[in-house]
Amino acid sequence: MTVPQPRLRRVLVLPLGTAMATALAFLPNVTASAAEPAAAPASASVATDATALSYVVNVRPGHGVPKHVRKAIADAGGTIVTSYDEIGVIVVHSSxxxxxxxxxxxxxxxxxxxxxxxxxxxxxxxxxxxxxxxDATQIADATAEATDGQDPLEPLQWDLPAIKADKAHEKSLGSPDVTVAVIDTGVDDTHPDIAPNFDRAASVNCVTGKPDTTDGAWRPTAAESPHGTHVAGEIAGARNGVGITGVAPGVKVAGIKVATTAGYFYTEAVVCGFMWAAGHHVDVTNNSYYTDPWYFNCKNDPDQRALVDAITKATRYAEHKGVVNVAAAGNESYDLAADTITDPVSPNDGTPSDRVIDPRTCYDIPTQLPGVVTVAATGAKGLKSSFSNYGLGVIDIAAPGGDSTAYQKPEPPATSGLILGPLPGGRWGYMAGTSMATPHVAGVAALIKSTHPHASAALVKALLYAEADATPCTDPYDINGDGKVDAVCEGTKNRNGFYGWGTADALDAVTK
Known part of the structure; x- marks a missing residue:
């Protein structure tokens, strides 16, 4: 079997001065598979293929793994890796x-x-x-522009004033009693912008589906993506006279590594990530990815249904424990409220084919799960980013994710329409995508939790939406100036398919 190269989720890396062309996150679509074959008896002889795969088995929560299910797993050639008894999800390997x-x-x-x-x-x-x-020249130029109280690279961060975070910081930087967990590719906690605010106790490696608490296991290796480190800095980059400033520079940030070395975010790892967050005093999770290998998981496919069930259980459990889960809407310019969507790249770890799916019954997970905050991206002019997915009733809120289209250039001293953040090894760089929009919202949610420390997850979300700045539809939306409408926004000023309830507002988060 030929395995296509993985695509990093929900992030665009856009060279300066060029048109936006490269999406490092492709959203796979799922066509319904053939009818489920009749189940073989548990005692049937085991027919194996050449390689072991990972499975989730969903049972009634709160009762452990029933003895007869444990026996059936063993009889069918399965080995239990771990089980999350609180939600009834069992992780199994089998060939x-x-x-x-x-x-x-x-x-x-x-x-x-x-x-x-x-x-x-x-x-x-x-x-x-x-x-x-x-490079060194860009760092020196930005440092020369910094005013008293700003970190050296803050003049390049047009995204902070776009959500009034600069004004919010005059009132509050957020509370160190609040932790945001970055469920992602790993976080370099040695970076000078991240180290002062890093929460080691809430950090873990969940790649296998079972928590690995080895010191530093949450870090990316040199060969792995810098994505999680960039996201972590956007949320809680410290106000310490070094580099950039995060949206909530006074809160804690944790790293929950769920991506394989190849860059895949599989269900067992994502479930582990949410369950770890739920049990380790995390207040907000940031989810700038989709769960591989399917962009959309259709519940009429028995395998895909199991993935939806498992992650739904995990996100709901985390929210029940007080966690606000924030997720990226995606980078394909899809209308997630359309009747159908064609997805050409699922499964992205197998042989993809064009699938026509109904997004009302096939879900991007965790983005489209109940209770999860779904975030669209905007550019430096406050308009929907050219790549951002959208959809009335799907998008909850919008925030800066960057754009490289000619129209969405920032005002000086900022020089790039992308989002600046830390990179592993003590560096800084630009990235763009709904991956970058999501941490802005996670940061604002952390500020709300700092202001209202006893607020439930439901109340934090309600305040997040109520305090957002109403942003009317952009009509017509011709973001590249070629005379053609690139997307159609539906809804009202107060809630629509491009911006949801509006653009996140950090100042209201610390004053209301």
Whole structure:
């Protein structure tokens, strides 16, 4: 089987001075698979393929793994990696090609499905693209522009005043009692912009689906993506006279690593990430990815249904524990409220094919799950970024994610329409995408939690939406100036498909 190169989720890396062309996040679409085969008896002989895959088995929560289910897993050639008894999700490895359909026939099993198409571990170790790093001259020029009280690179951060974060910082930097967990590719906690605010106790490696608390296991290796480090700095880059400033520079940030070396975010790792956050005093999670290998997971496909079930259980449990889950809307300019969407790249770890899906029954997870805050991206002029997904009733809120179109250039002294953030190894660079919009909202949610420390997750979300600046539809939306409408916004000034309830407002977060 030929395994396509993985695509980093929800981030665009855009060379300065060029048209936006490269999307490092492609959203795979899911066509419904053939009808589920009849389940084999649990005692049937095990027919295996050449490689082991990972599975999730969903059962009733709160009762552990029932003995008869444990036996059925073993009889079907499965090995339990871990189980999350609070939500009834079991992570299993098996080389039995019939494992999932076999388990679906076991009493008490709600759903079961394989989480990937590639063998364990993923075969590719190639990450695509690279951020546009600042050079010494750019750093010196920005430092010369910095005013008293600003970090040296803050003059390049047009995104902070776009959500009034600069004004918010005059009132509050946020509370160190609040932690935002970055569920992502890993966080370099040694970076000078991140180290002062890093929460080691809330950090972990969840790549296998089972928490690895080895010191530093949450860090990316040199061969892995800088994505999580960039996101972490956007949220909580310290106000310390070094580099950039985060949206909430006084709160804590944790790293929950869920991406494989090849850059895949598989279900068992994502479930682990949410469950870890729920149990370690995390207040907000940032999710700038989609769960591989399907862009959209259709519930009429038994494997995909199991993935939706497992992550839904995990996000709901985390919110029940007080966690606000914030997720990126995606970078394909899809109308997520349309009747159909064509997805040409799913599964992205197998053999993709064009699928026509109904986004009302096929979900980008965790983005489209109940209770999750879905974030669209805007550029330096406050308009929907050219790449950002949208959709009335799907998008909850908008925030700066950058854009390289000629129209959305920032005012000086900022020089790039992309988002500046830290990179591993003590560097800084530009990135763009709904990946970059999401941490702005996570940062504002952290400021709200700082202002209202006893607020429930539901109340923090309600305040996030109520305090957002109403942003009317852009009509007509011709973002590249070629005379053609690039997207159609539906809705009212107070809630629409481009900006949801509006643009995030950090100043209101610390004053209301």
């Amino acid at each position: 039995n090609a019939a494992f999932a359909p076999t388990l679906r026939g076991v009493p008490g099993v709600e759903s079961a499905g394989n989480t990937r198409n590639a063998p364990l571990p993923a075969q590719s170790t190639t990450d695509e693209g690279a951020p546009v790093a600042l």
